[in-house]
Amino acid sequence: MSTTLFLILCLNGLQYGMLLFLIAAGLTLVFGVMGFINLAHGVQYMVGAYLVYAYVQLTGSFIVAVFLSLGTALIFGLLLEFFVFRHLYTRSHLDQVLATFGIIIFLNELAKVVFGPATLSVAPPEFLAGSIQLTETLRYPVYRFATIIAGLAVAAVLYFTISYTRIGMLIRAGATSAEMVSALGVNIQRLFMIVFGVGAMLAGFAGVIAAPIFAIEPGMGDNILIVTFVVIIIGGIGSIGGAFIAALLVGLIDTLGRSFATEILSTLFSPSFANQIGPALASMLIYILMAAILVFRPKGLLPAKGVA
Amino acid sequence: MSSLEIRNLNKSFGALTVSRDISISIGTGQCHALIGPNGAGKTTLIHQISGGLRSDSGNILMDGQEISHMSVSRRVQAGLGRTFQITTVLPSFTALENTAIAAQAKSGSSLRFFRNAARETALNEFALATLQRVGLEHRANIPAMDLSHGELRLLELAIALAGKPKFLLLDEPMAGLGRAEGVALVALLASLRGSLPMLMVEHDMDAIFQLADTVSVLVDGSIVAQGTPDEVRADPVARAAYLGEAGK
Amino acid sequence: MMDRSLVFAAILFGLLLLMPFLLPLFGSEYLIGLIIKAMLLAIAAISLDLLIGHGGMVSLGHAAFVGVGAYATAIGLENGIENILLLLVITLAVTGFVALVTGSLALRTSGVYFLMITLAFGQMTYFTLTSLAAYGGDDGLTLWSLATLFGSDIVQSGSGLYFLVLGTLFATWWGVFQISRSRFGRVLRAARDNPERAEVMGYAVTRYRLIAYLIAAMIAGVSGLLLVQHAEFVSPALATWQRSGDLIVVVVLGGLGSRNGAILGAFFIVIIEEVLGSFVHEWRLIYGPVLVLMVLFAKGGIADLFVSKDAKGRAA
Structure with missing residues (x-):
C-alpha cells in the first residue's frame, strides 16, 4: 500500500466519520435527554439529501439550496416532533420502535413515489469543484475537504453550546436526570423540541453534504442509521464527545478496513481465501469493534454521566 | 463458628472511602443491628455483603464458607437471604x-x-x-x-x-410502617431470631433495643463502636457520633 | 381466562387444518402459498414473542436467525445433503451457535442498548450473507434440489409441505405455551419484571435470558429452513433489519405474550401486503401511517380484541 493511497483513505475515513458524527450527535442527544429511540433519525438524512436535490433543481444554486434545505429539515423535524414523537416520550421502547418504523416505511416509499426509485446525484458547487495538490503525488477533491471542515465546525459549535451555554447545561442535566430538569422549573417540552429539531436539522445537514458524494436513493438512511447506532453505542449514549470520537474511529476503521482487509489477509492466508473472507471481514470490522468495546466498557467510551 | 463473619472489609470510590476496615461477627441465633447517620455507608455495606458491590479487600464468610467472590445469585443459593430498603417485589x-x-x-x-x-x-x-x-x-x-x-x-x-436462608440481611425493615404494623413485625422478627441469624440496618431505636443482641455504629465508613445495645448506649463515642445526633 | 385462548387456538388450528381441503374448491394454489407464508412468519413471530413478551428483551435483529437458518439449509442442500432431518440438525446447530456468540455479547446489556446491539448484529449477519459469493452473494441463490424425507419428496410441495409447516407452527405454539407456564418461563418473566429482584431470589438472570435467546433463535432458524423449502430460493434480504421490524410489528399487533395474536398478526400482515399491494402499488404509503396511528391511538392494536390473561404479562 502506497503512502499516498493511505493518506487519501484516511481523509475519506475522516470525512465519513464527520458525516456519521453529524447524524449521531442528534440521535445520541435525543436518546440521552429524552430516552427516546428514534429509528426514523436515518430518514432525516435521506430527507436532507432529497431536499438539496430538489432545491438545486429549483434555484440552480447549491448554496441557496443548502440553506433552504436546512430550514426545511428543521421545520420538518419540528412538525414530526409535534405530531408524533411528542406523544411517544413516555411510551415503551417497543411503541417507539413501532411508530418510528412506520415513519421510515412511509418516507422511503414517499421518496420513491415523488423522485422515482433510481439513484440521483447533485453536482458540488462550482467553487468547491476542483481538487487541490496536497503533496507531489496527492490530489484531493476540495468538496470533500469542505465537508471535513464543515463537520469540524459543527462539532466545535456543539461542544461550545453544550459546555458553556445555559441550554447546554440543561441538556447535560437532562441526559442525567430529566425529572431534575423539570423540577428546576424548566419547560422540558420546549427543551425536548429544541433538541429534537436541532438533531433533525443536523441529520438533514449530513444528507445535504453527502448528496454530491453519494448516490441519493430511497432507503439511503437505513444503513447509515445502523452504523450510527454502532457509533453511539461505542461512544456512550447521550455523550457528544463520545459520539465524536466514536464517529471518527468507525469512519476510519470502516474505510481503511474495506481497502486493506483483503491485502492484509493475503499476507497470512492464500489469496483466494483472502479474497473470499476479506470483504466480509471488512464489513464486519465495526461490529467487531463494538462487541469488543461492549466487553470491556459496556457503557461506551465516554458515558454521558457528568461529561457531555 | 460464627454464622456471618465480616473481616477487614474495604471499599472506596476514587478518593471517597465508603467502607474502612469493617469487621463484624454474628453468632448463630443472633441479631446484629447496624446503625449510623445517613451516608455512613450502611446500605453500601449491605450491598457488599449481598454481592451487588464488590469489595476492594476483606473477607465475608457465611458458616465458614467464603462468599465474597460469588455473584449475587450464587450467594442467595448459598443461603443468604435479603430484604430491600425500598420494596422490590x-x-x-x-x-x-x-x-x-x-x-x-x-x-x-x-x-x-x-x-x-x-x-x-x-x-x-x-x-x-x-x-x-x-x-x-x-x-x-x-x-x-x-x-x-x-x-x-x-x-x-x-x-x-x-429461599430457605441460613442468614438474613434486612435493610430498614421498619421503614414506612405504621405503629401497629411495626409492633407486629418486631414480634415476627423476634420469633425468627432464634432459628435465623440476621443483620439489620435500622433507624428505629425501639426495634433495635428489642431485637438486637449486638450493635455496630457506623460513621463515615468506619465502625466507631460495637457491643450490646446497652454498651453502645453508654459509649461516649457512639453517643457523640450518632445517638446524640439522632436525638436532636 | 386461559380456557378461552385455548378454545380460540383450537378454532384457529382447526381452520388451518381444513384449508387444503376447502381452498381447492376455489381452485387456488396461490392462496395455499399465502397461508404457508403467513404460517412461516407466525413461527418466527412466536419465537420473537418468547423474547419480547415473556423475556422483555426487545430484539431488533431476530430476522437474522431466519436468514442464518435458511442459509444453513441452502448450503447443506448445495452440498448434497438432502435429508430433512439432517438439515434440521445442521440448522439448529448453526443458529444455536450464532445465537450463543451474539447473545452472550448482547446480553451484557439490556433495554435500549440490547435493542441497538441486536440490530447491529443482525446487520452484520446480513453483510456476511451478502459476501457468500459461492452461494449467490447479494442476489441470493435459487435451489434446484430440495430436502427430502427419507428419500421421499412429500415435504417439498403441495399438501405435504403445507402440513409440515402447519405441524411446525403447532409444535412452536405448543412448545412456547409449555415454556411460558414452566418454571423456566416463570423465571424469565420475573427477570423481565425486575431483574435485580430475580437475581436476589437466586437466579443468574443472564443465563436464563441466554437460554431463551437460544431457543428463540433456533425456532426462527427452523422457519428459515421451511422458507427455503417453500420458496426454493434464499437471499440475504431475509435477514435485513426491515424484516426484523416486520416481526416486531407482528408481535405487537398480536399482543405481547399472545401466541394466538402472533398468528393473527402474521396473517394480517401477509393479507395487507398482498391485498393492499394488489390494489395500490404504493401500499406502504398507507401501511406506514397506519402503524403510527395504531401506536398513537389504538394502543394494543388488534390485540385488544383477543387479549388473554397471560397476554397482560400475568403469570399463566
Whole structure:
C-alpha cells in the first residue's frame, strides 16, 4: 500500500466519520435527554439529501439550496416532533420502535413515489469543484475537504453550546436526570423540541453534504442509521464527545478496513481465501469493534454521566 | 463458628472511602443491628455483603464458607437471604407466586421447560406456609401491585424466607410502617431470631433495643463502636457520633 | 381466562387444518402459498414473542436467525445433503451457535442498548450473507434440489409441505405455551419484571435470558429452513433489519405474550401486503401511517380484541 493511497483513505475515513458524527450527535442527544429511540433519525438524512436535490433543481444554486434545505429539515423535524414523537416520550421502547418504523416505511416509499426509485446525484458547487495538490503525488477533491471542515465546525459549535451555554447545561442535566430538569422549573417540552429539531436539522445537514458524494436513493438512511447506532453505542449514549470520537474511529476503521482487509489477509492466508473472507471481514470490522468495546466498557467510551 | 463473619472489609470510590476496615461477627441465633447517620455507608455495606458491590479487600464468610467472590445469585443459593430498603417485589405476580418463585430457586432445577409451574403442589404449599409465617396467607392470590405498603414489607420478608436462608440481611425493615404494623413485625422478627441469624440496618431505636443482641455504629465508613445495645448506649463515642445526633 | 385462548387456538388450528381441503374448491394454489407464508412468519413471530413478551428483551435483529437458518439449509442442500432431518440438525446447530456468540455479547446489556446491539448484529449477519459469493452473494441463490424425507419428496410441495409447516407452527405454539407456564418461563418473566429482584431470589438472570435467546433463535432458524423449502430460493434480504421490524410489528399487533395474536398478526400482515399491494402499488404509503396511528391511538392494536390473561404479562 502506497503512502499516498493511505493518506487519501484516511481523509475519506475522516470525512465519513464527520458525516456519521453529524447524524449521531442528534440521535445520541435525543436518546440521552429524552430516552427516546428514534429509528426514523436515518430518514432525516435521506430527507436532507432529497431536499438539496430538489432545491438545486429549483434555484440552480447549491448554496441557496443548502440553506433552504436546512430550514426545511428543521421545520420538518419540528412538525414530526409535534405530531408524533411528542406523544411517544413516555411510551415503551417497543411503541417507539413501532411508530418510528412506520415513519421510515412511509418516507422511503414517499421518496420513491415523488423522485422515482433510481439513484440521483447533485453536482458540488462550482467553487468547491476542483481538487487541490496536497503533496507531489496527492490530489484531493476540495468538496470533500469542505465537508471535513464543515463537520469540524459543527462539532466545535456543539461542544461550545453544550459546555458553556445555559441550554447546554440543561441538556447535560437532562441526559442525567430529566425529572431534575423539570423540577428546576424548566419547560422540558420546549427543551425536548429544541433538541429534537436541532438533531433533525443536523441529520438533514449530513444528507445535504453527502448528496454530491453519494448516490441519493430511497432507503439511503437505513444503513447509515445502523452504523450510527454502532457509533453511539461505542461512544456512550447521550455523550457528544463520545459520539465524536466514536464517529471518527468507525469512519476510519470502516474505510481503511474495506481497502486493506483483503491485502492484509493475503499476507497470512492464500489469496483466494483472502479474497473470499476479506470483504466480509471488512464489513464486519465495526461490529467487531463494538462487541469488543461492549466487553470491556459496556457503557461506551465516554458515558454521558457528568461529561457531555 | 460464627454464622456471618465480616473481616477487614474495604471499599472506596476514587478518593471517597465508603467502607474502612469493617469487621463484624454474628453468632448463630443472633441479631446484629447496624446503625449510623445517613451516608455512613450502611446500605453500601449491605450491598457488599449481598454481592451487588464488590469489595476492594476483606473477607465475608457465611458458616465458614467464603462468599465474597460469588455473584449475587450464587450467594442467595448459598443461603443468604435479603430484604430491600425500598420494596422490590414482582408487581404483576401474586403474593403466592412471588413467594413460590423464590422457593423454586431452592427446590430443584429451574431449567424445566415443560411442566406447569403454577400447579406444582409442593412449591405452592411451601409458599403458602411461608406466607402464613408472616401472616399474609389471606392475601395469597392478590397481585403484588394491589397490596398495601405494610403488606409489601411482609411479602418482601416472605420472599426472603422462601429461599430457605441460613442468614438474613434486612435493610430498614421498619421503614414506612405504621405503629401497629411495626409492633407486629418486631414480634415476627423476634420469633425468627432464634432459628435465623440476621443483620439489620435500622433507624428505629425501639426495634433495635428489642431485637438486637449486638450493635455496630457506623460513621463515615468506619465502625466507631460495637457491643450490646446497652454498651453502645453508654459509649461516649457512639453517643457523640450518632445517638446524640439522632436525638436532636 | 386461559380456557378461552385455548378454545380460540383450537378454532384457529382447526381452520388451518381444513384449508387444503376447502381452498381447492376455489381452485387456488396461490392462496395455499399465502397461508404457508403467513404460517412461516407466525413461527418466527412466536419465537420473537418468547423474547419480547415473556423475556422483555426487545430484539431488533431476530430476522437474522431466519436468514442464518435458511442459509444453513441452502448450503447443506448445495452440498448434497438432502435429508430433512439432517438439515434440521445442521440448522439448529448453526443458529444455536450464532445465537450463543451474539447473545452472550448482547446480553451484557439490556433495554435500549440490547435493542441497538441486536440490530447491529443482525446487520452484520446480513453483510456476511451478502459476501457468500459461492452461494449467490447479494442476489441470493435459487435451489434446484430440495430436502427430502427419507428419500421421499412429500415435504417439498403441495399438501405435504403445507402440513409440515402447519405441524411446525403447532409444535412452536405448543412448545412456547409449555415454556411460558414452566418454571423456566416463570423465571424469565420475573427477570423481565425486575431483574435485580430475580437475581436476589437466586437466579443468574443472564443465563436464563441466554437460554431463551437460544431457543428463540433456533425456532426462527427452523422457519428459515421451511422458507427455503417453500420458496426454493434464499437471499440475504431475509435477514435485513426491515424484516426484523416486520416481526416486531407482528408481535405487537398480536399482543405481547399472545401466541394466538402472533398468528393473527402474521396473517394480517401477509393479507395487507398482498391485498393492499394488489390494489395500490404504493401500499406502504398507507401501511406506514397506519402503524403510527395504531401506536398513537389504538394502543394494543388488534390485540385488544383477543387479549388473554397471560397476554397482560400475568403469570399463566
